[in-house]
Amino acid sequence: MNKNIIEIKNLIKLYDDGNTIALDNLNLEIKKGEFISIIGPSGSGKSTLLNMLGALDQADEGSINVAGYDLMEKKDFSHFRSKEIGFIFQLHNLIPNLTVSENVQIPMIHTYISDEDMVKRANNILESLNLSSKINQFPTKLSGGERQRVAIARALVNHPSIILADEPTGALDSKTGDVILDVLKKIHKAENVTLILVTHETYVADMADRTIEVRDGQITNSK
Amino acid sequence: MKYRNLILKNIFRNKARSSLAMIGIAIGIATILGLGLLTDGLSTSTEQALTAGAADFSVVSASSNGQGGGPGGFGGSQQLINETTVNKIAQISGVESVAGILRSSISDDSTNSTNNTDQQPSSSNSGQPSMTMPATVLGMDSKNLEMYDVKVTNGSTYSSANEVIIGKTAAESQNKTIGDTVTISNETFKIVGIYETGETMQDNGIIMSLSTLQNLTNNTGKVSSVLVKTADSSIANKTADTIESTYSDLSTSTSLSGIDRMNSGMDIIKSAVWGISILAIFIGGIIVVITMIKSVSERTREIGVLKAVGWTKKWVMVMIIGESLILALIASIVGILVGVGVVEILSLSNMLQFIQPTYSLTLFIKALGIGLLMGVIGGLYPAYRASRLAPTEALRYE
Numbered sequence: 289m290n291k292n293i294i295e296i297k298n299l300i301k302l303y304d305d306g307n308t309i310a311l312d313n314l315n316l317e318i319k320k321g322e323f324i325s326i327i328g329p330s331g332s333g334k335s336t337l338l339n340m341l342g343a344l345d346q347a348d349e350g351s352i353n354v355a356g357y358d359l360m361e362k363k364d365f366s367h368f369r370s371k372e373i374g375f376i377f378q379l380h381n382l383i384p385n386l387t388v389s390e391n392v393q394i395p396m397i398h399t400y401i402s403d404e405d406m407v408k409r410a411n412n413i414l415e416s417l418n419l420s421s422k423i424n425q426f427p428t429k430l431s432g433g434e435r436q437r438v439a440i441a442r443a444l445v446n447h448p449s450i451i452l453a454d455e456p457t458g459a460l461d462s463k464t465g466d467v468i469l470d471v472l473k474k475i476h477k478a479e480n481v482t483l484i485l486v487t488h489e490t491y492v493a494d495m496a497d498r499t500i501e502v503r504d505g506q507i508t509n510s511k
Numbered sequence: 512m513k514y515r516n517l518i519l520k521n522i523f524r525n526k527a528r529s530s531l532a533m534i535g536i537a538i539g540i541a542t543i544l545g546l547g548l549l550t551d552g553l554s555t556s557t558e559q560a561l562t563a564g565a566a567d568f569s570v571v572s573a574s575s576n577g578q579g580g581g582p583g584g585f586g587g588s589q590q591l592i593n594e595t596t597v598n599k600i601a602q603i604s605g606v607e608s609v610a611g612i613l614r615s616s617i618s619d620d621s622t623n624s625t626n627n628t629d630q631q632p633s634s635s636n637s638g639q640p641s642m643t644m645p646a647t648v649l650g651m652d653s654k655n656l657e658m659y660d661v662k663v664t665n666g667s668t669y670s671s672a673n674e675v676i677i678g679k680t681a682a683e684s685q686n687k688t689i690g691d692t693v694t695i696s697n698e699t700f701k702i703v704g705i706y707e708t709g710e711t712m713q714d715n716g717i718i719m720s721l722s723t724l725q726n727l728t729n730n731t732g733k734v735s736s737v738l739v740k741t742a743d744s745s746i747a748n749k750t751a752d753t754i755e756s757t758y759s760d761l762s763t764s765t766s767l768s769g770i771d772r773m774n775s776g777m778d779i780i781k782s783a784v785w786g787i788s789i790l791a792i793f794i795g796g797i798i799v800v801i802t803m804i805k806s807v808s809e810r811t812r813e814i815g816v817l818k819a820v821g822w823t824k825k826w827v828m829v830m831i832i833g834e835s836l837i838l839a840l841i842a843s844i845v846g847i848l849v850g851v852g853v854v855e856i857l858s859l860s861n862m863l864q865f866i867q868p869t870y871s872l873t874l875f876i877k878a879l880g881i882g883l884l885m886g887v888i889g890g891l892y893p894a895y896r897a898s899r900l901a902p903t904e905a906l907r908y909e
């Protein structure tokens with residue numbers, strides 16, 4: 289049996305000086321290598337949960353442990369994010385004045401990877417995502433699906449143990465979205481990475497090992 | 512991709528804005544450098560003009576009532592100084608050179624010219640028509656002319672006892688020119704040169720060798736004042752004090768020295784330049800701050816991504832400061848080139864006739880340093896803001 293890579297107990301996250309309870313005593317355990325889908329109505333706290341998991345923001349109460357890091361500690365978690373987490377957003381958030389390859393290298397700057405290896409690693413991943421012909425293109429020249437694949441490459445390049453994808457197909461048509469989902473599924477299988485995917489589509493959610501439903505900042509259903 | 516390449520790419524991302532910022536900084540640096548070149552040039556050229564050979568102060572007898580004395584015939588009111596004293600003054604430390612000068616005034620009417628030293632009564636010379644007008648006759652050795660700020664502009668200086676030079680003003684009013692003669696106290700002298708001091712008053716006279724005038728006025732071994740040039744004009748006042756305290760019968764007058772006047776003039780110019788420079792630095796700094804804040808706020812999402820992929824606050828901060836530093840560096844180099852160019856064009860086109868721009872490494876280093884400082888300080892606040900951006904906020908930003 290795999291160990292838990294994520295353990296959350298009674299997590300509370302408040303916004304607006306406590307007027308908004310985004311996460312309300314949330315409890316969650318996720319095993320290493322699991323593929324989890326998160327569903328729930330708008331405003332229920334899905335993105336907030338993902339932000340807590342990726343240490344982009346800190347919770348107010350409770351405990352959260354991810355990949356051995358206690359994320360309630362008051363410190364800078366940039367190293368944790370660099371090493372353990374790969375984010376994929378609804379919008380690709382690529383840097384427009386950098387080429388596709390350079391965008392993928394961004395997470396490796398400031399790690400001890402040589403310039404040569406950076407380029408090699410970025411281009412290998414891009415190749416595996418069928419983007420070898422686009423390596424030196426600028427993101428503005430790419431289609432929406434291609435851009436999102438570049439964003440996936442950027443999330444993978446540091447070999448994270450967890451991929452956090454917040455509606456990665458939300459801005460894409462269903463055909464392009466399916467290609468992205470296929471890519472993510474393949475990566476999950478091949479790399480034994482923990483994949484947590486927020487989605488609105490039930491058919492997408494059903495691809496996962498387990499689906500978690502969030503309502504009013506709590507997990508109401510897990511199957 | 513190297514970090515520094517990313518920084519460089521970011522600078523040239525919004526070319527219009529970066530260029531605008533660079534122009535702003537460059538103008539500031541060009542102003543600072545150009546003004547620096549000119550003020551340095553101004554102060555060296557003025558210093559040269561004033562100090563090249565000119566004396567720093569003069570020494571007169573304490574009991575005399577000022578140089579030139581009263582007109583002769585009323586008894587000498589001016590005490591003369593012995594040349595032995597002149598030699599002693601020359602020994603005082605800090606004194607570079609001394610020059611004894613004998614001054615004699617000529618009172619004149621259309622028929623009679625009477626030449627008096629300030630000590631000698633004029634009786635011996637009366638009744639002889641000699642020349643009209645020149646008010647003063649100075650006796651000094653020709654090698655000392657420079658100390659008195661005398662320049663022979665035409666002809667040559669006197670080299671024998673019967674040769675004199677005449678001031679430009681006197682030459683014009685007397686209608687005298689080189690080769691003409693003048694008669695002073697029954698003696699005829701040949702004009703061998705015309706001199707100028709730059710002061711009309713001083714140019715209304717005749718200069719001959721010291722011994723000639725001493726003989727002419729029966730003042731052998733005497734001078735009416737001593738010009739003193741110090742090794743360094745900054746010690747002029749101190750040296751003058753030393754002389755006064757050593758010789759109670761002598762008093763010094765620094766009125767000869769243009770140094771003080773020039774220095775206070777230069778001080779005013781320098782503080783004006785300083786004020787303009789501060790303004791230029793301030794405006795340049797503001798431009799950097801505005802540019803970088805604009806750039807950071809445009810890239811809020813991007814900075815959120817950088818943090819999401821693991822960049823630390825420090826690296827975000829260094830990136831922004833690096834961008835503004837390189838922006839300022841390029842702008843400073845442009846500014847230096849523009850500053851030198853403008854000053855060179857001005858001086859080549861003879862618009863700055865009297866100022867020769869002075870190039871010094873310190874000035875260039877200063878200009879570059881100010882530019883870089885503008886970049887760092889101007890980038891500091893935007894960088895701090897960028898580093899503090901919460902990644903969640905940054906990613907929500909539309």
Ligand SMILES: Nc1ncnc2c1ncn2[C@@H]1O[C@H](COP(=O)(O)OP(=O)(O)OP(=O)(O)O)[C@@H](O)[C@H]1O
Nearest residue numbers: 303304308309310329330331332333334335336337
């Ligand atoms: N930075 C913030 N400041 C204030 N309130 C916030 C902030 N972030 C989230 N919230 C609030 O917290 C609650 C949960 O928001 P969250 O973004 O997690 O919802 P979500 O489930 O991701 O919704 P959606 O499906 O629309 O993306 C909402 O009520 C939201 O308004």
Ligand SMILES: [Mg+2]
Nearest residue numbers: 334335336454
């Ligand atoms: Mg959301």
